[in-house]
Amino acid sequence: xxxxxxxxxxxxxxxxxxxxxxxxxxxxxxxxxxxxxxxxxxxxxxxxxxxxxxxxxxxxxxxxxxxxxxxxxxxxxxxxxxxxxxxxxxxxxxxxxxxxxxxxxxxxxxxxxxxxxxxxxxxxxxxxxxxxxxxxxxxxxxxxxxxxxxxxxxxxxxxxxxxxxxxxxxxxxxxxxxxxxxxxxxxxxxxxxxxxxxxxxxxxxxxxxxxxxxxxxxxxxxxxxxxxxxx
Amino acid sequence: xxxxxxxxxxxxxxxxxxxxxxxxxxxxxxxxxxxxxxxxxxxxxxxxxxxxxxxxxxxxxxxxxxxxxxxxxxxxxxxxxxxxxxxxxxxxxxxxxxxxxxxxxxxxxxxxxxxxxxxxx
Amino acid sequence: xxxxxxxxxxxxxxxxxxxxxxxxxxxxxxxxxxxxxxxxxxxxxxxxxxxxxxxxxxxxxxxxxxxxxxxxxxxxxxxxxxxxxxxxxxxxxxxxxxxxxxxxxxxxxxxxxxxxxxxxxxxxxxxxxxxxxxxxxxxxxxxxxxxxxxxxxxxxxxxxxxxxxxxxxxxxxxxxxxxxxxxxxxxxxxxxxxxxxxxxxxxxxxxxxxxxxxxxxxxxxxxxxxxxxxxxxxxxxxxxxxxxxxxxxxxxxxxxxxxxxxxxxxxxxxxxxxxxxxxxxxxxxxxxxxxxxxxxxxxxxxxxxxxxxxxxxxxxxxxxxxxxxxxxxxxxxxxxxxxxxxxxxxxxxxxxxxxxxxxxxxxxxxxxxxxxxxxxxxxxxxxxxxxxxxxxxxxxxxxxxxxxxxxxxxxxxxxxxxxxxxxxxxxxxxxxxxxxxxxxxxxxxxxxxxxxxxxxxxxxxxxxxxxxxxxxxxxxxxxxxxxxxxx
Numbered sequence: 001x002x003x004x005x006x007x008x009x010x011x012x013x014x015x016x017x018x019x020x021x022x023x024x025x026x027x028x029x030x031x032x033x034x035x036x037x038x039x040x041x042x043x044x045x046x047x048x049x050x051x052x053x054x055x056x057x058x059x060x061x062x063x064x065x066x067x068x069x070x071x072x073x074x075x076x077x078x079x080x081x082x083x084x085x086x087x088x089x090x091x092x093x094x095x096x097x098x099x100x101x102x103x104x105x106x107x108x109x110x111x112x113x114x115x116x117x118x119x120x121x122x123x124x125x126x127x128x129x130x131x132x133x134x135x136x137x138x139x140x141x142x143x144x145x146x147x148x149x150x151x152x153x154x155x156x157x158x159x160x161x162x163x164x165x166x167x168x169x170x171x172x173x174x175x176x177x178x179x180x181x182x183x184x185x186x187x188x189x190x191x192x193x194x195x196x197x198x199x200x201x202x203x204x205x206x207x208x209x210x211x212x213x214x215x216x217x218x219x220x221x222x223x224x225x226x227x228x229x230x231x
Numbered sequence: 232x233x234x235x236x237x238x239x240x241x242x243x244x245x246x247x248x249x250x251x252x253x254x255x256x257x258x259x260x261x262x263x264x265x266x267x268x269x270x271x272x273x274x275x276x277x278x279x280x281x282x283x284x285x286x287x288x289x290x291x292x293x294x295x296x297x298x299x300x301x302x303x304x305x306x307x308x309x310x311x312x313x314x315x316x317x318x319x320x321x322x323x324x325x326x327x328x329x330x331x332x333x334x335x336x337x338x339x340x341x342x343x344x345x346x347x348x349x350x351x352x
Numbered sequence: 353x354x355x356x357x358x359x360x361x362x363x364x365x366x367x368x369x370x371x372x373x374x375x376x377x378x379x380x381x382x383x384x385x386x387x388x389x390x391x392x393x394x395x396x397x398x399x400x401x402x403x404x405x406x407x408x409x410x411x412x413x414x415x416x417x418x419x420x421x422x423x424x425x426x427x428x429x430x431x432x433x434x435x436x437x438x439x440x441x442x443x444x445x446x447x448x449x450x451x452x453x454x455x456x457x458x459x460x461x462x463x464x465x466x467x468x469x470x471x472x473x474x475x476x477x478x479x480x481x482x483x484x485x486x487x488x489x490x491x492x493x494x495x496x497x498x499x500x501x502x503x504x505x506x507x508x509x510x511x512x513x514x515x516x517x518x519x520x521x522x523x524x525x526x527x528x529x530x531x532x533x534x535x536x537x538x539x540x541x542x543x544x545x546x547x548x549x550x551x552x553x554x555x556x557x558x559x560x561x562x563x564x565x566x567x568x569x570x571x572x573x574x575x576x577x578x579x580x581x582x583x584x585x586x587x588x589x590x591x592x593x594x595x596x597x598x599x600x601x602x603x604x605x606x607x608x609x610x611x612x613x614x615x616x617x618x619x620x621x622x623x624x625x626x627x628x629x630x631x632x633x634x635x636x637x638x639x640x641x642x643x644x645x646x647x648x649x650x651x652x653x654x655x656x657x658x659x660x661x662x663x664x665x666x667x668x669x670x671x672x673x674x675x676x677x678x679x680x681x682x683x684x685x686x687x688x689x690x691x692x693x694x695x696x697x698x699x700x701x702x703x704x705x706x707x708x709x710x711x712x713x714x715x716x717x718x719x720x721x722x723x724x725x726x727x728x729x730x731x732x733x734x735x736x737x738x739x740x741x742x743x744x745x746x747x748x749x750x751x752x753x754x755x756x757x758x759x760x761x762x763x764x765x766x767x768x769x770x771x772x773x774x775x776x777x778x779x780x781x782x783x784x785x786x787x788x789x790x791x792x793x794x795x796x797x798x799x800x801x802x803x804x805x806x807x808x809x810x811x812x813x814x815x816x817x818x819x820x821x822x823x824x825x826x827x828x829x830x831x832x833x834x835x836x837x838x839x
Contacts, residue, residue, distance in 0.1 A: 010254050018247030024531060024557045025239050025280060033281070033537030034547050038292045040419050041313045050232055053293035058300060064362075064412045064421050068486045071366065072493055075467050076308035078373065079497035080315040082460040124782065161373055169370045175363060215311040219318030239534075246527065253520060259512065266519050273527045280534035295533060298482050302526065305489045312493060313515055316500060320508040329513055 050197055051125035058129070059197050060188070067175070070168045070204065077164050077211040080218035101147045112140040120205050130167075130201040134208025141213035164214065167207030171200050239279030245272030257328045259317045264278060270306045274299045357401060358410055358423060360394035361433060361473045369466035380462035381448040384466060388441045389484035391469065395437040402430050403828070409479065409542075417479065417540035424479035427829045428685065432476040432604060433691050438814065439596040439696045440469050446700050450707075457501050464501070468494040468593065475601045481529045481539045484605055485522065488569070490694060492518040495598045498590045500580050510581035517568060517578045521602070524565025531558040542756050545612045555617040562609055567626070569602035572658055573633035580652040588703025591648065595655045596692035603662050607684070610666060617682040623666040630663025631768040638775030642782060646712045647705065650779055651698050654796065657772060658691045664753055664765050672760040679759070682826050683752030689825075690745025692820050696810035697734035701727045704804055705787075708797045714782070718789040723797040726805045728787055733812035735780030740773045746816025 041053050041061070048056035058066050101111030116136040174196050178188050188196050249269025256262055281295040321327060353712035368387040372380040402408075407426035410418075416422060444465055451458050478484050492515070500511035533539060535555065536547050548555065571579035579599070583591045610618060637657030644650045661684075668680035704727040709716045723726060737744035740751075750769050757765035818825075 007255060011251060013252035014247045014254075017250060018243055020557065021246060021527075022240060022243045025236075025243055025276065025534070028280060028531060028534045029236050029239070031535075033533075033535065034551065035418060035537040035543070037294050037418060037537050041293055044415075044419065054296045054300070057293050057297035060413065061415050061420050062294075062297060062301075062483075064474075065298075065301050065483055065486050067366070068471070068483075068490055069304050071369070071470070072305050072308045072486070072490055074373070075371075075464065075493045075497060076312040077488065078460055078463060079312055079493070079500060082457045082497070082501055083315055083503045084435055129300075131300065158374060165370050165373050168366075172363065172366055172370060176359075176367075199290045212307075212311070215308075215315060219315040219322075253516075258512075259516075262516055266516065266523070269520070269523050273523060273530055277530035277533065280530065281537070294539075295530075298533075298539075301482075301486065305486065309489065309493060309515070309519055312496070313512065313519075316496075316508055316512050316515065319503055320505065320512060323505040324509065329509060340464065 024074045048152065048193065050194065052123065052127070054127070055123055055129055055197070060193070061199065063175075067171055070171060070207070073208060074164055074168050077214045077218075078161075080198075080215045081160070084218045098147070105143055105147050108143060109140050112136050112143070114185060116140070116209075120201055123201055130204035130207055133201075133205040135212060137205060137209030138212035139218070141209065142216055145213075160210070160214065163210040164207060167200075167204035170203045174200060233282070235279045235282035235340060237279070238275050242272040242275030242277075242279060245269070245275065248272075259313075259320075259329065263313050263317070267306065270302070274302055277302070303326055354408075354410060357374070357394060357398050358412075358477075360390070360795055361398060361477065362470060363471035363691075364390060364394065365473065366467045369463045369470065371468060372462035373510065375459070375462070377453045377458040377461065378453070380459060381453075381475070384444055384462050384465065385448060387466065392441055394438045395433050398425070399430050399434055399828075401425075402427065408685060412576060418538040418543050421459065421480045421483045422480065422540055422542070423477040423479060429476045431685065431689065431825065431829060432600075433473060435475070435692055436469065436472050436597055439692050439811070440465075440472075440593065442696055442700070442807050442811050443589040443592045443596070444780070446592070446703075446804065447587070449801065449804050450589055450700075451587060455502070457503070460497070460501055464497045465593075468498070468598070472597055472601060479541050481532060481541055481544070483539075485526050485529060488522055488525070488605070491598055492569070493602050495582075495594055498593070499586045506581075507585050510578075510585040513578045514582040517575070519667075521565040521568035523773065524568070525562050525605075526565075528558040528560075528562030528565065531555075531561070535664060541608065541612055547600065547657060548613060548616050552616065554745060555613065556619060556622075559609065559613055559617040560622060562610045563606050563622070563626070566602040566606040566609075567629070567663070570599050570662075571656055571658065572626075573629050573636055573660065576633060576637065576656045579656055580649055583655060583699075584646065584648045586622045588648070588699050588706070591703075592696040592699040593651070596696040599655070600688055600692060601820060603659070603688070609671065611681070614666075618666075618670055620670060623670040626663050626665035627762075627765065630660040630666075631765065633657060633660030633663070634768050634772040638772055638779065641779040642775065645714055647702050647714050647717065647783065648699070648712060650783065651702055652716065654698075654706055654776065654779060655695060657776065658687070658695070658738060661687050661750070661753065661769070661772065664757070664768075668753070668756045668760060668765070672756075676759045678758050679752050680756040683749050683756060684830060685829060686745055686749035686752065686818070686822065686825075690749055690815050693811050693815035693818065694737040694744075694746065696733040697730055697808040697815060698738075700808035700811065701731040701734065704808065705731070707800050707804075710798065714786050717783065717787045719787070720797065721784075721787040724799070724805075725785070727800070728783040728784075728810060729807070730808040730812040732780065732784060733778075733816050734808070735776070735783075737812075737815040739777045739780060740769075743819035744816045745822075746815070748819045748822045 041057060045053055045056055048060040049058050115135040119128040119136060120130065120133040245268050249265045249272055252265030252268065256265060270282055278295045281292045300309055368384065372383055401426060410423040410425060411417065412421045412423060415687060442618060451461060467490060471487045471494065473492065475484060475487040478487060496511050496515045499514060500507055532544060535553060536544050536619065538544060568575045583594050586594060634657045637653050637660060641650050641653035641657060644653060665680055665684040669677040704714050705717060705720060705724060708724050709720055737746035742747040750773065754766050754769050757763065
């Protein structure tokens with residue numbers, strides 16, 4: 001009875017909150033925003049080096065956000081790996097031998113790599129970009145892991161960590177190098193903007209793919225039952 | 232009322248649902264899903280609400296779209312990390328909730344409603 | 353020069369994070385100690401720059417607000433940058449000797465530590481609402497990672513609870529940001545404040561959402577349940593970082609928001625509610641600290657109480673005279689600084705005590721007074737600041753808050769200040785009493801190296817001496833929360 005009452009109260013509060021939020025959203029929507037930021041973005045787009053305004057905001061106007069965002073990915077991957085207690089993140093016991101899976105792998109993995117490449121390239125003037133491409137890359141890795149494809153680079157050693165941090169490090173180095181050439185950090189030197197942004201996106205794709213894959217394989221898969229800590 | 236606003240209101244509903252789920256559900260995976268629903272709702276509000284500006288062409292404010300992309304990456308990272316922690320927690324303790332029945336029994340003796348759980352060294 | 357100093361604050365910690373990620377704990381230690389030296393020098397450099405040049409804005413990447421992300425370098429931000437340099441260096445120095453370098457997972461400590469430092473600096477400086485959100489999330493995830501490192505069940509439980517609560521807090525903040533962006537079309541806090549003052553738009557719900565989310569992340573009563581397990585289960589240097597700096601980050605943003613937007617969008621009721629919850633935290637947190645069986649839980653619950661004082665900022669700066677508001681802001685700033693120093697000292701000293709008696713129980717401390725007076729002394733000195741006895745920083749802070757509450761006619765906060773001081777005296781003395789019990793059957797204690805004992809002593813002395821340098825510090829502060837202080 002008491003639990004039922006608590007549930008009721010929580011539901012009532014949530015409904016009230018939703019209503020209040022809806023009224024506020026409605027109110028705000030009645031008047032146009034006081035500042036027209038899109039106009040400013042459009043005005044400066046030619047200086048940003050890419051044609052897609054979203055990419056321009058992400059990798060130029062608000063590139064510091066993006067740098068920290070990649071940092072968040074690295075942090076999550078690192079913490080995830082620190083939980084792993086096996087010598088290799090790719091567990092041979094988990095390999096299945098399934099004809100359908102093999103067929104899927106043969107067809108899909110190359111296709112997915114191609115899609116990842118396309119998404120990366122499309123990012124400069126259409127929706128797409130490093131994160132989308134990296135996610136597809138990671139999905140290909142997940143598919144490979146389900147089957148019998150050994151992935152030695154997933155040993156929690158220096159190579160894995162190097163791969164995780166590569167995108168972040170290149171981004172940071174570009175920030176540093178741009179400061180030598182120009183005036184401000186992350187202020188890409190003229191003429192180089194396009195090259196640098198594409199380079200950053202390419203290494204980011206690789207790192208993001210590895211981060212997501214590492215997080216996928218980092219958790220223990222065994223059923224509960226081994227109380228003792230292996231290390 | 233434009234179509235974009237419809238997204239914003241959809242987001243409002245998702246927010247409310249996510250909040251309710253987060254408070255009411257105790258299974259860790261469901262809590263995490265509720266958080267993700269709440270997050271999706273907020274991203275929809277952020278993008279949908281921003282497009283009402285009477286300026287240039289509606290639907291073309293790239294800033295909130297970029298913000299949401301950043302927000303999604305952050306939410307994905309946090310979710311993935313939480314999943315790793317939950318899986319390892321389950322692996323070690325066999326529990327899918329934060330307090331076991333033994334602990335909630337002990338909680339009745341503990342007089343702090345805010346910190347009913349255990350606090351080890 | 354400015355560019356390089358800003359980069360030194362924001363980007364070099366990220367570079368140290370990337371480098372230490374590739375190293376073992378032992379090698380990472382040397383790199384990190386070098387890095388700490390660099391960071392301290394950079395922080396002092398920025399301080400001198402602000403003294404010399406005054407407060408200024410700095411657009412990152414050459415893009416000014418509202419298109420780009422703007423840093424706001426003012427007296428308050430500098431105080432927090434210097435505080436971070438002090439506490440993080442102390443904790444990092446201690447951690448390098450304290451943590452067991454044979455454990456394979458310890459190598460993850462240094463990169464997380466540096467990511468945390470980078471994000472803290474970014475939160476102190478950023479003037480952009482969304483960038484603050486990203487900074488907060490970096491802080492949350494590093495803090496969760498630092499608590500969870502090692503992956504034991506109780507650490508995982510504490511880390512998961514912390515992660516889930518903190519994520520929902522961030523979501524509430526982000527929802528507020530989304531509504532602000534919908535209304536104003538910008539993310540720069542300074543531009544939002546100007547627009548709000550010109551147009552008088554009511555922003556009560558967004559502000560309440562942001563403050564609510566940040567209060568959850570600062571462990572304000574009754575949402576404090578996640579803090580004691582997380583701070584208690586972490587290794588002592590990590591607890592010091594968490595209590596000293598991490599919880600301050602979300603409070604700092606809340607205070608900035610309140611002082612910039614509060615006089616238009618805030619309400620008396622909201623301010624009083626936050627003040628009452630803060631007061632409840634002071635009393636309830638102290639009471640529970642008194643009743644804990646484990647040493648680090650005592651210190652962690654004491655953090656819940658000490659954070660409660662900070663929330664008196666809200667009622668004491670709304671609808672009061674300029675002078676009273678300034679006094680309250682100065683008091684709260686001093687409270688943050690002195691608590692960070694004292695709590696850092698306390699957790700590090702507690703870590704030493706636990707190391708020597710090999711138990712975290714308060715009762716196990718019996719007789720430790722004879723063997724380890726140095727760390728125990730540091731613990732007590734830090735306690736003096738928590739109690740608010742002169743000449744500590746805690747005293748100066750509470751004195752200013754007391755004056756502000758009496759001058760604004762809100763005498764009831766004065767009662768809270770007195771009760772909190774009394775209760776904190778009780779829980780500090782309880783530790784002392786336990787340590788000087790003579791009938792101990794233990795006569796073998798592990799003696800930690802002197803350098804381990806030195807670090808908490810330095811922090812405790814800083815907390816104690818803070819009261820003597822209040823005036824120069826407040827001069828730097830000028831008007832603590834910048835030009836936007838509430839009339």
